[in-house]
Amino acid sequence: MEAEELRVGFVGAGRMAGGLGRGLLRAGKVPASNIIVSAPSDRNLAEWREWGCRTTHCNLEVLQESTVVFLATKPHVLPTVLQELRPAVTSQHLLISLAAGVTLQKLQRVGAAVFSRGTGVGDGDAALLQSLLSPCGMCEEVPEPYINIHTGLSGSGVAYVYLFAEAMAEGAVKMGMPMGLASKIAAQTLLGAAKMLLETGEHPAKLRGDVCTPGGTTIHGLYQLEKGALRATVMNAVQAATERACEMGED
Ligand SMILES: NC(=O)c1ccc[n+]([C@@H]2O[C@H](COP(=O)([O-])OP(=O)(O)OC[C@H]3O[C@@H](n4cnc5c(N)ncnc54)[C@H](OP(=O)(O)O)[C@@H]3O)[C@@H](O)[C@H]2O)c1
Structure with missing residues (x-):
């Protein structure tokens, strides 16, 4: 489908919707005039209007005006929103839920399909x-x-990484570096390491080994992280967030 023909809607206009909307517009995937967004208040809608998108307080209008619809409310609001949208959903709609812990089964009760693909979602x-x-x-x-x-690893994972960045920077502050500079260097270090992982496709343990000079600084630092059980703690964090997402899906 050509970008000009695509009509994209967002039910919910907060951080997730905003990030996606900005990405679509920047990449020229959809013209702003083909995007419509709904939310109960004007709090977030004003920004969308500045981008040239249409806004409304009526969720049904989003469905009527678009074929691809992102459901971007908080998970606890979604059941009410789905109830409200149900009468207007047709086989032409592609509904995509961004909500953590909402199962396909719940979504399919409105006769729609989502990604991870529900029945009725074709390859196209x-x-x-x-x-x-x-x-x-x-x-x-x-x-x-x-x-x-994915929610436990990535959705919540960004917060683990912020915590790690903060802790790295505070270590540098402890040793006498100002926080602003330490924070920038920590972020740049994370960025560089993430790029290496993606670009080389290597196992993280291999890249870690590559930067450990025998008897050097890095292995001394790593030993402290192992002693503090960083690895098991992070694994437990991913597990706890995943389990919480599953619980939220059972509500
Ligand atoms: N899967 C992941 O990795 C991941 C990561 C982050 C977030 N998420 C999910 O993304 C979703 C949105 O999170 P967020 O951080 O973007 O939340 P947010 O910033 O609080 O935005 C929520 C939006 O929903 C709107 N809203 C509230 N009630 C509504 C209703 N009845 N009808 C239509 N819109 C309504 C709010 O309106 P106002 O503008 O009037 O307040 C706001 O615009 C959540 O379900 C979250 O679980 C998933």
């Missing part, structure tokens, strides 16, 4: 979604059980 729909989301980062089709793991 999946390809369209991948093409739309690719400028906003990686977009992969996964089996449904991976969705909650």
Whole structure:
């Protein structure tokens, strides 16, 4: 489908919707005039209007005006929103839930389909979604059980990384570096390490080994992290967040 023909809607206009919307516009995937967004208040809508998108307080209007609809409310609001949208959903709609812990089964009760693909979502729909989301980062089709793991790893994982960055910077502050500079260097270090992982495709343990000079600084630092059980703690964090996402799906 050509970008000009695509009509994209967002139900919910907060951080997730905003990030995606900005990504789509920057990449020229959809013209702003083909995007419509709904939210109960004007709090977030004003920014969308500045981008040239249409806004409304009526969720049904979003469905009527678009074929690809991102559901971007908080998970606890989604059941009410789905109830409200149900009468207007047609087989032409591709509904995509961004909500943590909302199962396909719940969504399919409204007769719609989502990614991880529910029944009724064809290869064309999946390809369209991948093409739309690719400028906003990686977009992969996964089996449904991976969705909650993805939330534990990536959705919540950004917060673990912020904590790690903060701790690295504070270590430098402890040794006498100002926080502003330490914070920038910590962020740059994370960025460089993340790029190496993606670009080389190597196992993290290999890259870690490569930078450990025998008897050097890095192995001394790593020994302290191992002593503090960083690895097991992070694994437990991913598990706890994944389990919480599963619990939220059972509500
Ligand atoms: N899977 C992941 O990795 C991941 C990561 C982060 C977030 N998420 C999910 O993304 C979703 C959105 O999170 P967020 O951080 O973007 O939340 P947010 O910033 O709080 O935005 C929520 C939006 O929903 C709107 N809203 C509230 N009630 C509504 C209703 N009845 N109808 C339509 N819109 C309504 C809010 O309106 P106002 O503008 O009026 O307040 C706001 O615009 C959540 O479900 C979260 O679980 C997933």
